[in-house]
Amino acid sequence: MPERAVAAQEPRHRDADSEGEAPRDRREEAARRALGARRDQKGYRLRQSDPHVHAAPVPADQGPSHGGGDRQRRGRDGRQPRALHQGVPALGPGPRRVMSDDANEIVQQRRETLEALRARGIDPFGGRYPVTHWARRLAERLGAASEDELKGFGPVSLAGRIVSKRHMGKACFAHIQDQTGRIQLYARADALGDDYACFTDLDVGDFIGVTGEMMRTRTGELTVAVKSFTFLAKALRPLPEKWHGLRDVERRYRQRYVDLIVNADARAVFLLRSRIIARLRAFLEARGFIEVETPMMQPIPGGAIARPFVTHHNALGMDLYLRIAPELYLKRLLVGGFDRVYEINRSFRNEGIDTQHNPEFTMLEFYQAYADYADLMDLTEEMFTDLAQSLLGRLALTWGEHAIDLTPPWRRLAFFDGVSAALGMTVTPETPAAPLAAAARARGIDLGAVRGALGDVPPWKLWKEVFEALVEPTLVLPTFVIDFPIELSPLAKKKREHPQLVDRFELFVGTRELANAYSELNDPIDQLGRFREQAALLARGDEEAHWLDEDYVRALEYGMPPAAGEGIGIDRLTMLLANQQSIREVILFPHLRPEGRADAPEAP
């Protein structure tokens, strides 16, 4: 199998050379001159001194004998050439920060190399390359192999990005990196012939395909002895430093592609995230759940309490909201007869941005008919331990300064027990507001924030405030907070034995809420009543109230099986398993303000 694949993919530049007959020599001659130009740059630059060469804009990809040399000379005589450069109309006054290093010396040199390759008939941006092996698989398979095994292994073809290069005269070492990792290449002048010069002219950052035999160097490193190679993509910009990588946090987020190239730990985080999601799907599918997709643009943003993003549909002439939760649609599917459904996708909340919040975030929501919230506590313990065990191989995690053991069973703390302990008094739904407020104030809670425009503070706002301020910060080990007051849960089922509480839990790990679940309210009359209470709050100007969704009530009127539903924040779950403190470290492209100067006009 490897033999055939290799035979089929001789290096492209060879093909190109042998296709041309008469022009071949001329092309090679041109290429030699062009490649030589780079080496002779210094002399060339010294010869060129005529200032008028700056007057005309030079195409960005101009060959080495035109644009490159004189542009490089620019910095030498101070600011004047830069002013001329700014005067070039094509570049304009737009936001230049993103592209400002076009004039950089290294970029210019690489453009020249690129043109030299083209002049030689080589396509620097290649095409398909039949890959037979990946770097890490080779290391896994041959890491401990004997010399004889390596010799008998046969040819391998890999493709990837050159991430380091050590030129040693008539031999040259490099590492290429593919999706799985890195492997060393060893190129020899006697093995590559004319192509050797091409190999040593490769820049760190270039993509190549390479074919060769496996070997081990004197220092024991598994290495591909290069027999042939082909250009797949030329890199015009230099990579960050090999030793420190890219440290600037802003650039790591804005240019995640560079972060992923040079920072292996960043790559590992997103690989883990991908595996978490795949494992969750497998976990749910194995239990009979089916994956569905429900609207992200909704006429009524429901299922949670949050400020939505508004967008507009032109043809319909109507505003739509980016969903704040998929909940109400997933429960419509329970009505429709899908007993176990789940969705893994984005929700959007138009609220603050910090280390725990991104405007768009990924949630797993799942619903199981004929189950209740206690079933989901068991399921959640299973799910989390399955993830940790299968992906990390352990249940004992480190998260920042915290040691977190996921071994079940997890603590279960009733909401009012938590509030009572925090305030040093017995608190129930019947406790009057006045002594509650006094006790909260005595513990340093600022009640001004909850009073708002509503005048007197309803007791449940006090409970919530006390819980968030005094209880949540203590919930480091996995804890199910259970039995919430009904006022905080307009979509949850009442407890039979205590109708002022609902069958609900929130899972806290490392003081952060990771999951929220309840036995779903399936009584349409009760649901309509609670929606109306919420609507009244909305009408009084309380933004923290739920919208009334009449079609959802109508759906319940057809009958929804008793069910339990749960939402799990995938970003936060990933943070926990990857030991990351900022949500931006687990989102590939977190939201940032646009880069560039505010006073620069927008590009047309």
Place this chain on the structure above:
RNA sequence: GAGCCGUUAGCUCAGAUGGAAGAGCACCUGACUUUUAAUCAGGGGGUCCUGGGUUCGAGUCCCAGACGGCUCACCA
């Protein structure tokens, strides 16, 4: 939205008290056929985030702004 901190070469970072912008890596030239952050010799490279101000003189001091980070506030 508030407070604190940061922004200097492609990258990572130094630049007391205001007085001619530096290092390492990367890059270029040369040497080097099993190197490992290869080594050795030589060389080039700067809008010190932007705009004002103070000063004989500003990377440094003052004011305003941009972007980012961290703490708050809001939330998941």
